[in-house]
Amino acid sequence: MQTHHFSNRGHSKILHIPSLALVLLICLVSPTSSCTEQEKASLLQFLAGLSQDGGLAASWQHATDCCQWAGITCRQDTTITDVLLASKGLEGHVSESLGNLTGLQHLNLSHNSLSGGLPLELVSSSSILVLDISYNQFNGTLPELSASTPAQPLKVLNISSNFFTGQFTSTKWKGMENLVALNASNNRFTGQVPTHFCNTSPDISVLDLSFNRFSGSLPQGLGDCSKMIELRAGYNDLSGTIPDELFNATSNLSTLDLGGNNLSGKVPDSIGQLKKLQELHLNNNNMSGELPSAVSNCINLIIIDLKSNNFSGELANVNFSNLHNLKTLDLLYNNFTGKVPESIYSCSNMTALRLSGNKLHGQLSPRIGDLKYLTFLSLGKNSFKNITNALHILQSCRNLTTLLIGQNFIGEHMPELEKVEGFEKLQVLDIGGCPLFGKMPLWISNLANLEVLVLSNNKLTGSIPAWIKALKHLFYLDVRNNTLTGEIPTILMDMPTLMSENKEAHLDPRLFELPVYKSPSLQYRIPIAFPKVLDLSNNKFTGEIPLEIGQLKAVLSLNFSFNYLTGRIPQSICNLTNLLVLDLSSNNLTGAIPGALNSLNFLSGFNISNNDLEGPIPSGGQLNTFPNSSFDGNPKLCGSISLTNVILQYTRPPENNEIRNLLSQLDLVCSLEVLLFCCCWCDSFSQSR
Ligand SMILES: *[C@@H]1O[C@H](CO)[C@@H](O)[C@H](O)[C@H]1NC(C)=O
Ligand SMILES: *[C@@H]1O[C@H](CO)[C@@H](O)[C@H](O)[C@H]1NC(C)=O
Ligand SMILES: *[C@@H]1O[C@H](CO)[C@@H](O)[C@H](O)[C@H]1NC(C)=O
Ligand SMILES: *[C@@H]1O[C@H](CO)[C@@H](O)[C@H](O)[C@H]1NC(C)=O
Ligand SMILES: *[C@@H]1O[C@H](CO)[C@@H](O)[C@H](O)[C@H]1NC(C)=O
Ligand SMILES: *[C@@H]1O[C@H](CO)[C@@H](O)[C@H](O)[C@H]1NC(C)=O
Numbered sequence: 001m002q003t004h005h006f007s008n009r010g011h012s013k014i015l016h017i018p019s020l021a022l023v024l025l026i027c028l029v030s031p032t033s034s035c036t037e038q039e040k041a042s043l044l045q046f047l048a049g050l051s052q053d054g055g056l057a058a059s060w061q062h063a064t065d066c067c068q069w070a071g072i073t074c075r076q077d078t079t080i081t082d083v084l085l086a087s088k089g090l091e092g093h094v095s096e097s098l099g100n101l102t103g104l105q106h107l108n109l110s111h112n113s114l115s116g117g118l119p120l121e122l123v124s125s126s127s128i129l130v131l132d133i134s135y136n137q138f139n140g141t142l143p144e145l146s147a148s149t150p151a152q153p154l155k156v157l158n159i160s161s162n163f164f165t166g167q168f169t170s171t172k173w174k175g176m177e178n179l180v181a182l183n184a185s186n187n188r189f190t191g192q193v194p195t196h197f198c199n200t201s202p203d204i205s206v207l208d209l210s211f212n213r214f215s216g217s218l219p220q221g222l223g224d225c226s227k228m229i230e231l232r233a234g235y236n237d238l239s240g241t242i243p244d245e246l247f248n249a250t251s252n253l254s255t256l257d258l259g260g261n262n263l264s265g266k267v268p269d270s271i272g273q274l275k276k277l278q279e280l281h282l283n284n285n286n287m288s289g290e291l292p293s294a295v296s297n298c299i300n301l302i303i304i305d306l307k308s309n310n311f312s313g314e315l316a317n318v319n320f321s322n323l324h325n326l327k328t329l330d331l332l333y334n335n336f337t338g339k340v341p342e343s344i345y346s347c348s349n350m351t352a353l354r355l356s357g358n359k360l361h362g363q364l365s366p367r368i369g370d371l372k373y374l375t376f377l378s379l380g381k382n383s384f385k386n387i388t389n390a391l392h393i394l395q396s397c398r399n400l401t402t403l404l405i406g407q408n409f410i411g412e413h414m415p416e417l418e419k420v421e422g423f424e425k426l427q428v429l430d431i432g433g434c435p436l437f438g439k440m441p442l443w444i445s446n447l448a449n450l451e452v453l454v455l456s457n458n459k460l461t462g463s464i465p466a467w468i469k470a471l472k473h474l475f476y477l478d479v480r481n482n483t484l485t486g487e488i489p490t491i492l493m494d495m496p497t498l499m500s501e502n503k504e505a506h507l508d509p510r511l512f513e514l515p516v517y518k519s520p521s522l523q524y525r526i527p528i529a530f531p532k533v534l535d536l537s538n539n540k541f542t543g544e545i546p547l548e549i550g551q552l553k554a555v556l557s558l559n560f561s562f563n564y565l566t567g568r569i570p571q572s573i574c575n576l577t578n579l580l581v582l583d584l585s586s587n588n589l590t591g592a593i594p595g596a597l598n599s600l601n602f603l604s605g606f607n608i609s610n611n612d613l614e615g616p617i618p619s620g621g622q623l624n625t626f627p628n629s630s631f632d633g634n635p636k637l638c639g640s641i642s643l644t645n646v647i648l649q650y651t652r653p654p655e656n657n658e659i660r661n662l663l664s665q666l667d668l669v670c671s672l673e674v675l676l677f678c679c680c681w682c683d684s685f686s687q688s689r
């Protein structure tokens, strides 16, 4: 662009300077650039193929020099070299006329809404070096190059995030001798990963095939790509083992991502050859066996993600003290046994460590305090012992924001720490499912930044203590399935983060460095998506639901089920317009269902079964969308919903005595509705015959 501005200014100078010699001189020094008619025609043909040009036509006017058009760059001899039109709001098809630009080197059409096929003329171009059409809606198969097509200069091809289909046959890549980077991720490619890729494109250094439907095994030939730096084939349907040969020549490899496939077998010993490896993602596969000690040789590893496999054996095989740069170690859901090797605590750069869902045992080593940068620690669902010791030690990890240690420490007592020094930054604490005996401990009240507290599935007794109000940022409280008693304290109804709709749960974005799996299918990766929850279910709470419940306007899920709550459902509950889930089932609630509950449009889960509620189920709103089971076990409850469903179970019109039977179970208020309904039903039934 700079050159064009300069030559423009040159022109205007020429007009004012009389000396012909000077004119000639200036022209020689700074040649004008105005594109040829032929190139202009090619661009205009491309423009004509667009159904939305994003305002391009205003700049691309026939009467002007196309080297000055938006997105176009020319070389000084007037040939177009770059067409850079990323994120321009373009829609429609890409004309093959761009292939006529014989000097075009760089074509970037990424982040538009272009559709149709990728013209053969672009892939087989004898000038294009960089072709980026990522993030569009291109479809169809990649064009087949004919056997006679000469080798292309293409170095970078990015076709990621489109709807391309078909296989990666060798004819498609024949001639791509100069390819350095290929990103074909997030399409719908099928078939095998090409075997001879490294022979065809020996310079390939970035290959991204992830998020497609490639199947079969990983070809050992990929190990011949001696310049490979980044190899990604995650989230496909690849099976078989990782071939030993994969690592033979790829000693430059820095990123290997094969997660989310069906790979089986062991991590080959040859992995030790990858001295430059920084990221290893083998997560969500079926791999097994012990981790080879050769991993200790990959001294540049920063991320190891092996979660959700079947790896077993002792972690002590690997000498973690070699891995100085290790920041993330994720071994979630495997079958590792033994103790946590002390060498892990030498990785002083570690920020996230997840060992949960294994069979590790022993007490936590004091050396974990050496991990000064540790922010995320998840040890849950193992067989660790001595929670008193663990909490004592962990206070020295001063940067800890997330601590998940539940489902360990079976049958121990909830420690009553004298004083807490540390945990200043703790935002998430999960000590659920151990089960632990004791009370909700006072020391938790010192965790001033706590936002998420999970103490579920323990054997805690006593009441919800008044100190809970000290946790000013708490927005997720789960004490389900304990033996807590007393009334639901009204102080809970004064929790600022549960009350305020505006105040977003302000979890630190770095908090969940690793996604936290609530259940295998649900993961909270985006902090903002973490719901505001109050779960007091499966305890022995008595008394009435506080009227102040209507203040908890920000709560998305309220679960008081399986307690001994009495009294009525407070009318104020209808003020909780953000509620997605309301479960009051299996209590001793009486009285009528507040009609205004029908106005809770966002309700997606609702259960008031097994109480002693009475009267009609409010009709004509959200409540009608819930199944019978949401209302069952309230003998005095009646209404259209349950009956509708009962009657619809019949495949033939009910006999008179059956109707009489149904009616006998209902009180008078409802029977009229049933009769009306039933008659309509009978009518439509006879009509449909
Ligand atoms: C591009 O070249 C083809 C022949 O290769 C020709 O048929 C077509 O008219 C050309 N288009 C433009 C706009 O020059
Ligand atoms: C294409 O343009 C986008 C947006 O400017 C940019 O992110 C991308 O890196 C470009 N592609 C290439 C290969 O340079
Ligand atoms: C590409 O998508 C369009 C609709 O968006 C469809 O009509 C066309 O058949 C598709 N082409 C191929 C080759 O799948
Ligand atoms: C497409 O991939 C190439 C090569 O990896 C990369 O340089 C380019 O930035 C990518 N384009 C976008 C839009 O990310
Ligand atoms: C690959 O390396 C292994 C040792 O890791 C060796 O046994 C094998 O012969 C090598 N294969 C090739 C094809 O070089
Ligand atoms: C932590 O990582 C940095 C580079 O990211 C490295 O220079 C440093 O040596 C590492 N720390 C230790 C204790 O090894």
Ligand SMILES: *[C@@H]1O[C@H](CO)[C@@H](O)[C@H](O)[C@H]1NC(C)=O
Pocket (backbone or CB within 6 Å): 310, 312, 335, 337
């Ligand atoms: C875990 O390892 C044990 C032996 O330590 C074995 O019996 C069990 O089958 C393994 N579980 C899985 C899911 O592989």
Ligand SMILES: *[C@@H]1O[C@H](CO)[C@@H](O)[C@H](O)[C@H]1NC(C)=O
Pocket (backbone or CB within 6 Å): 372, 373, 398, 399
């Ligand atoms: C916490 O981490 C920061 C870097 O993120 C570091 O500078 C600081 O020293 C750490 N704090 C402690 C108490 O180790």
Ligand SMILES: *[C@@H]1O[C@H](CO)[C@@H](O)[C@H](O)[C@H]1NC(C)=O
Pocket (backbone or CB within 6 Å): 386, 388, 389, 392
């Ligand atoms: C648990 O840890 C505490 C404090 O570190 C220690 O005093 C106690 O002996 C340990 N208990 C057992 C059973 O090892």
Ligand SMILES: *[C@@H]1O[C@H](CO)[C@@H](O)[C@H](O)[C@H]1NC(C)=O
Pocket (backbone or CB within 6 Å): 433, 435, 457, 458, 459, 481
């Ligand atoms: C309740 O917690 C106990 C452990 O205290 C556990 O065994 C049981 O399965 C849990 N029940 C429910 C319904 O989650």
Ligand SMILES: *[C@@H]1O[C@H](CO)[C@@H](O)[C@H](O)[C@H]1NC(C)=O
Pocket (backbone or CB within 6 Å): 550, 571, 572, 573, 575
């Ligand atoms: C609902 O909230 C409004 C104020 O936001 C209040 O005036 C009203 O009394 C509340 N309704 C109930 C039933 O608590």
Ligand SMILES: *[C@@H]1O[C@H](CO)[C@@H](O)[C@H](O)[C@H]1NC(C)=O
Pocket (backbone or CB within 6 Å): 564, 566, 587, 588
């Ligand atoms: C609650 O209901 C159960 C049966 O549903 C009954 O046994 C119990 O006495 C009731 N308790 C109270 C406090 O009403």
